[in-house]
Amino acid sequence: MEFELWFLLVVPILFLAGWWCRGKDQQHRDKERQSRAYFKGVNLLLNDQPDKAIDALIEVVKLDPETIELHHALGNLFSRRGEFDRAVRIHNHLFNRADLPNSERLLALYELGYDYLKAGLFDRAEDSFTRLMNEPEYRLDAMRALLKIFCTEKEWFKAIEMAARLETEAGENHQVDVAHYYCELADASLRQKKLEEAKEFLKQALNSDRHSVRALIALGDIAMLEQDAESALNYWTRIEQVSPDHLTLVIARMAQAYEQSGQHEQAINIVQRAFSDHSGPEMLLLASDFIAKTEGPQAAQHLLKDALTNNPNLLAFELLAEMRLKERPDDMELQLLVKLxxxxxxxxxxxxxxxxxxQARSFQWSCPGCSSWGSYPPKRY
Ligand SMILES: [Zn+2]
Structure with missing residues (x-):
């Protein structure tokens, strides 16, 4: 009887001890697997193999969901690789975890905002960054991101307001960019034939940046639409004072305005003066085209021959060959030369x-590659 009681007590104890040891052993094996996967992931990252590294790091995260930094790193890796769905899932998961410290959740929200921005989901990105504007640590970065979103979405009034806030709170200067935002608003008004409204926006652009070449060009264009060549010429002449290099952008328009008001000599003079002041493909194309139209092909060929003598270049040679081909369309050698x-x-x-x-074929006010404003010099290469 005594033996049976002892037996009944020992069996459960042995069972519990076995279960505990097995658990410990399992934990130990998991830890080992986790460290192996972790070092493998880091090693693959160092060897510039992010695809394989992601698989290894996912295994670590599965084994230990508490590795918060690793979650962030993994989310950013997905984001950088353009796998925004997976990046969003990770960052969203971190943001929604109520047990995490607020700083970790805010970092996840910030990363989430950029995931949405890169994925082109601007409404969601705007929502994330608007929430972050209430957090002092993220406020300025969130405002910069929102300004970027408003520009991409062409919400120019919101962009103007955000730029003003950044000027006040971060001490940044956005005057030149704001002038471009007003010019964009003016362009939209012009497309709807609202000339007065466009003029108001362009005046605001000049208030923001009194050297805004873009605003002066557009004001001249509007004056031409209103058959006021004299005002147009006044606006365009001001460009020579604020940024002489940009004059090449309006020389053709100025020549046309002079022609329109019967001042042929001035038209020729301004083109020839600009041609001698600004060498380069831009003025070569413009001057040869203008002289061909107004003075005839012989005068244009003369200009191109002078250009070739002073500064031998392929463009002048090709333009000359093209003009000669127009005179002798059956000349096989010329045909071949132009083709080459x-x-x-x-x-x-x-x-x-x-x-x-x-690089762009036509002049741009905002870069299609990096979205910078006014980053294109008015010069062809
Ligand atoms: Zn660029």
Whole structure:
């Protein structure tokens, strides 16, 4: 009887001890697996193999959901690789975890905002950053991100307001950019033929940046629409004072305004003066085209020959060959020459962003590559 009682007591104790040891052993094995996967992930990252690293790091996260930093790192890796769905899932999960410290949840919200921004989900990105504006630590960064969103979404009034806030709170200068926002508003008004409204926006642009070449060009364009060549010329002449390099953008318009008001000599003079002041493909194209239209092809060929003598270049040679081909369309050698030169010439004469190097065939006020304002010099390369 005594033996049976002892037996009944020992069996459960042995069972519990076995279960405990098994648990400990399992924990130990998990820890080992976790560290192996972790070091494998880091090693793969160092070897620039993010795809394989992600698989290894996912295993660590599965084994230990408390590795918050690793969650952030993994989310950012997905985001950088363009896998926004997965990045959003991770950052959203962190943001919704009520047991995490507030600082971790706010960081996740900030990262979530950028996931949405990169994925082009601007409404959601705006929502995330608007919430972060109430957090002192993230306020300024959130405002900068919101300004970016408003510009992408072409919400110019909101962009103007946000730029003003950044000027007050962060001491940043956004005057030049704000002038561009007003010019964008003016462009929209012009598309709807609301000339007076466009003029008001352009005056605001000049209030923000009195050197705004873009506003002066547009005011001149509106004056031309109103058949007021004299006012147009006044606006465009001011460009020479504020930024002489940008004059090349309006020379053709100025020449046209002079022609329209019967001042042919001034038209020729301004083109020739600009041609001698600003060498380069832009003025070469413009001057040869203008002289061909107003003075005839012989005068244009004369100009191109002078250009070739003073500064031998492929563009002038190709333009000359093209003009000669128009006179002698059956000349097989000329046909072949133009055919050979055209592709070479098409590669030169592009505008280039000074911030990111993005090249564009036509002049841009805002870079399609990096969204910078006024980063294109008015010069073709
Ligand atoms: Zn750029």
């Amino acid at each position: 030169l055209k592709p070479e010439v098409s590669r030169i004469g592009r505008y280039q962003c000074t911030h990111c190097g993005f």
